Amino acid sequence: MASLSARQLLNSLQFGICVIDIRAVRKAAGGSGLHPGDAVKKLQDLGLNVILVVYDDGEDGEEASHPGIRVDKLLLHRAALDDGAEVIRVAAEYECAFAVPARAGEASWPWTLQMPYRLWAQSAAPLCEVHFTVEASGSFTARLPEALKKHLRKLRFQKLPEVRTKQPxxxxxxxxxxxxxxxxxxxxxxxxxxxxxxxxxxxxxxxxxxxxxxxxxxxxxxxxxxxxxxxxxxxxxxxxxxxxxxxxxxxxxxxxxxxxxxxxxxxxxxxxxxxxxxxxxxxxxxxxxxxxxxxxxxxxxxxxxxxxx
Structure with missing residues (x-):
């Protein structure tokens, strides 16, 4: 995994994809009643294709069939290691955005995260690290970095029907x-x-x-x-x-x-x-x-x- 300059990294990132870990969502949700599928749907509603890191056999069909989820915008990835850092590894391989609980930060990365992935995450985090929170009511909120916001705004603008630009x-x-x-x-x-x-x-x-x-x-x-x-x-x-x-x-x-x-x-x-x-x-x-x-x-x-x- 070669070291890239800030400009090279910005140009290489796939801002239309975001990786999120099912267990991180469940831990943040606690007893709020939020289903991990609701978090996936929220990210999809923002315009993102989602890679969901799963661990158990039963999670595959359960998440893919959750109401409102677009299966054409969802990829299930079976974690190779159960250390909580698979979201970083997958994001580095795809060179895309990744979602972690708010205030998680670099200090929460386990020692088992290999150095190339750790260095990539340190460089990419300001551009593509999404912070999410889950309220007691079960409301899922994703806070996006500015570079990712700009990408999604550009996509929304491109999708607007031409007639809208003529309306006051x-x-x-x-x-x-x-x-x-x-x-x-x-x-x-x-x-x-x-x-x-x-x-x-x-x-x-x-x-x-x-x-x-x-x-x-x-x-x-x-x-x-x-x-x-x-x-x-x-x-x-x-x-x-x-x-x-x-x-x-x-x-x-x-x-x-x-x-x-x-x-x-x-x-x-x-x-x-x-x-x-x-x-x-x-x-x-x-x-x-x-x-x-x-x-x-x-x-x-x-x-x-x-x-x-």
Whole structure:
């Protein structure tokens, strides 16, 4: 395995393939209820072909038949050694991306990992090491290195129907918007081949708007009662979009509110903050502002949103 320069390595990598170890997924999942097939499906949904490292005879058919998995984008690899490092060996042989639990790092590699593979992983990790986490709810999140993100964005752009480029699109602000009470941005959230644009409001400090958030939302949504909206914490697609912005946004937790009834049913607002109450109030303000933008527009248009199916 010859040593390559950074540029040679970048040109040689197969960014469309990712290796993941079934036992690493199961260990990270714990008692959350996540099935390893769900992790495979998530990686496939991102546009990756997946090589799944398996160990037992029964795992082959079980994973290949998991609902939603595309068998044409899945390769099962029987591990030659049961030391936890097979994911590195396979990735080095294919010169492709590999997924490991977040914060695993080089220190977790066993002494049985041969030096050529170890050196390859040290060079390739910044370009193609995917870090994954599993929440207690069973939600699987994959954090991609920038080089891999660029490759997948390029693929998604190539797959978009030509007609989409002729349709007006909401402005995608690359930097957060500054306003008197805090920060806000229009966040582009990718959900497969579809995109959703959300008004996202950040930390509000001691703003008086915090106390008025629910009143504004009820008034502008023309609803009342606790069932006026549904709530979701830390949507994986939103987490990935926030990470792409970076800075304080990248490490933030989020609350997504969706209007459940009234003339604005389906409208969404996003809030981030250091605790649940701040996130919910920020999301209510975002929801109210989005409703106002649509309601106040002379031609009936405003901030465009697209709720996932």
């Amino acid at each position: 699109q909401p402005q995608d602000f690359k930097e957060p918007l500054q306003w008197d009470s805090g920060q806000a941005c229009i966040l582009t959230v990718s959900r497969g081949e579809r995109q959703e644009w959300l008004l996202c409001i950040g930390e509000l400090g001691e703003s008086t708007l915090l106390q008025e958030a629910s009143h504004l939302a009820y008034f502008l949504l023309e609803t009342h009662g606790g069932d006026s909206w549904s709530e979701r914490e830390d949507d994986p697609c939103i987490t990935e979009a926030l990470c792409e912005i970076g800075g304080d946004w990248g490490g933030s937790r989020s609350t997504l509110l969706t209007a459940a009834c009234g003339p604005h049913a389906g409208l969404r607002g996003l809030g981030i903050g250091s605790n649940k109450k701040q996130r919910q109030r920020a999301a209510l303000l975002a929801l109210a502002a989005t409703a106002f933008a649509q309601w106040a527009g002379e031609d009936g248009t405003g901030i465009a949103t697209c709720a996932p199916e």
